[in-house]
Amino acid sequence: MSLFHPPAPDWHLAEVNVARLKAPIGSPVVAPFADALDRINGIADRVDGFVWRHVDASGNATDTQVADDPRVIYNASTWRDGAAFETFVWGTLHARFYERRAEWFDALGSMHFAMWWVPPGHRPDVAEAMEALRSLDRHGPTSRGFGWAGLPEAVRWRQGRCVPEPA
Numbered sequence: 001m002s003l004f005h006p007p008a009p010d011w012h013l014a015e016v017n018v019a020r021l022k023a024p025i026g027s028p029v030v031a032p033f034a035d036a037l038d039r040i041n042g043i044a045d046r047v048d049g050f051v052w053r054h055v056d057a058s059g060n061a062t063d064t065q066v067a068d069d070p071r072v073i074y075n076a077s078t079w080r081d082g083a084a085f086e087t088f089v090w091g092t093l094h095a096r097f098y099e100r101r102a103e104w105f106d107a108l109g110s111m112h113f114a115m116w117w118v119p120p121g122h123r124p125d126v127a128e129a130m131e132a133l134r135s136l137d138r139h140g141p142t143s144r145g146f147g148w149a150g151l152p153e154a155v156r157w158r159q160g161r162c163v164p165e166p167a
C-alpha cells in the first residue's frame with residue numbers, strides 16, 4: 001500500500017513531470033529526446049495499467065506552456081496504480097532515456113515530479129498538476145503531491161533516481 005493511500009481502491013495514480021530542455025525542441029542538442037517522444041509515448045499507451053496522458057496540438061505535450069521559459073516542457077498522465085506506472089518508467093525503453101536526462105535537460109531549482117491519487121475518469125488539468133508540484137515543493141510529501149517514496153511497493157526508482165537516499 002501507498003504511504004498516501006488512495007481514497008478508494010479504484011482510484012488512479014496521476015503524475016506530472018516538468019523539465020527544462022538544454023536547447024529549443026527543434027535543436028540538434030535535444031533531437032535524440034524529441035525524436036523518441038512518439039515511440040516512448042506509444043510504449044506508455046500500451047503498458048497494462050496506462051489510463052490517460054496529456055496531449056496537446058503537438059501530438060504529445062511539448063506545446064503546453066507551464067512557465068515563462070518556452071524550454072520548460074510538461075508531461076502528465078494517469079495510471080491504474082503505482083505498479084503500472086513503475087513498470088513503464090523503470091521497466092521499458094523509457095528507463096534508458098531517463099538515464100540520459102542530463103544530456104537534454106537542465107536541473108531545476110524546484111520539484112519537477114509529483115504523484116497524487118485521482119478518481120477514475122478524472123483527467124488532471126495543467127493547473128491541478130502544477131499545484132501538486134508546488135505542494136510537494138512547499139510542504140514535502142502529502143496526499144496532494146508525493147514522490148516514489150510514497151509508494152513503498154515501488155522499488156525500481158531507488159537505482160535510477162536523481163538524488164541518493166540520505167544515509
